[in-house]
Amino acid sequence: MEPKTIDALRFGTVGSPQTTAGSGTPAAIAHIRQLGLHHLEIAWTQSVRVSDETCALIKAAAQQHQVSLSVHAPYFINLNSQTDELMGKSDARLLAAARAGFKSGARDIVFHPGSYHSQPPEVVYERARQKLIELTGILREEGTDVILRPETMGKGAMFGTLEECVLLARDVPGVLPCIDWAHLHARRGDGSFNSYNEFATALGFLRDTLGEYGMKHVHFHLSGIEYTAKGEKMHVPLNEADLQYRDLLQAFLDFGVEGTAAVEAPLPFHTADALVFQATYRRLRDKESLQESAD
Secondary structure, eight states: OOOSSOOSEEEEEESOOTTOSSSSHHHHHHHHHHTTOOEEEEEOOSOOOOOHHHHHHHHHHHHHHTOEEEEEOOSOOOTTOSSHHHHHHHHHHHHHHHHHHHHTTOOEEEEOOOBOTTOOHHHHHHHHHHHHHHHHHHHHHHTOOOEEEEBOOSBTTBSOOHHHHHHHHHHSTTBOOBEEHHHHHHHTSSSOSOSHHHHHHHHHHHHHHHHHHHHHSEEEEEOEEEEETTEEEEEEOGGGOOOOHHHHHHHHHHHTOOEEEEEOOOTTSHHHHHHHHHHHHHHHHHHHHHHHHHO
16 A cells, blocks of 8 residues: 655656556556556656657646656767767757756756766866856756756766766756766765665765755666676666665665666566566665664
C-alpha cells in the first residue's frame, strides 16, 4: 500500500519504464504512478523532436497523475566546445531541451557538461561558468523557468566533478547540480567514494555551499555501475554492483534532502531497481521513526 503522503525524495526512472504498456511519454507517466513511483526523467538524449501539442499532453498527464518531471538533454552538449560551430550546436541542443521541457511541465534540465580537452580544469570551469550565465540569461529573458543541471561525470577526462557542478550552482543563478552518485563512485576508478562517511562529506559540501535551498531541491541519479581505472564503463543492475546504496540512502535521510532521484539501470532491471531504491529508502525512514517513537 502506498503512503498517504509523497516521500521527501521522489523516486522514478530515467526514460520510460520498460513495463509501460503502449508508447509515448504520457503512457509512461501513467505507468510510473501504477508502479507507485512519483518521478519520470524524460530521456531526450539523442535529440529534441517533440511538438507543442505533445508537450501539452505530457504536462497534462503529469498533472493528472501527480508525477514530477525532469529532462535529460541530448548527450552532444559541451560547454567547452572547441569551435564556434560546435558551440552553437551545443547551445541549441540545451536550449531546445529547456524550452520543450518547460512546455511539458519539467523544471529540471539535466545535461553532461563537457570535456576538458586537455585544458586546465580552472580554465574550463571559467568557460563553463560564462556559457551558463549566457544560456540562463536567454532562458530567463524569454520566461522559460527551468533549472539547468550539469551532471557529475564518471570519467576523469570529463568536466563534471562534484565540486565543479556544485560551484557552478553557487556562481550562476538558475543552475543546480545533478549529482550522479554512481558516477562519483566510478570516477576515481579505485573503488572509493563508496562509504557513509564519503557520502556524508559530499552532502555536507552541498549544504555548506548551497545552503538549505540546495538541500531541499536536489536531483540525483542512482544506479549500479561498472568501472575501470579510467572511470565509468557502464551502468549495471544493483545486484551486480558494489555500490553501498543502503549507506547512501541513510545519508540522504540523515541530511534531510528533498527532491527527486531518477534511476538509471540497464533493461530489464530498470523498473525493479527503482522500486528497490524507493523501498529501501522507506524502510530505513520508517525504522528511524519507530526508533524515535520507542525513545
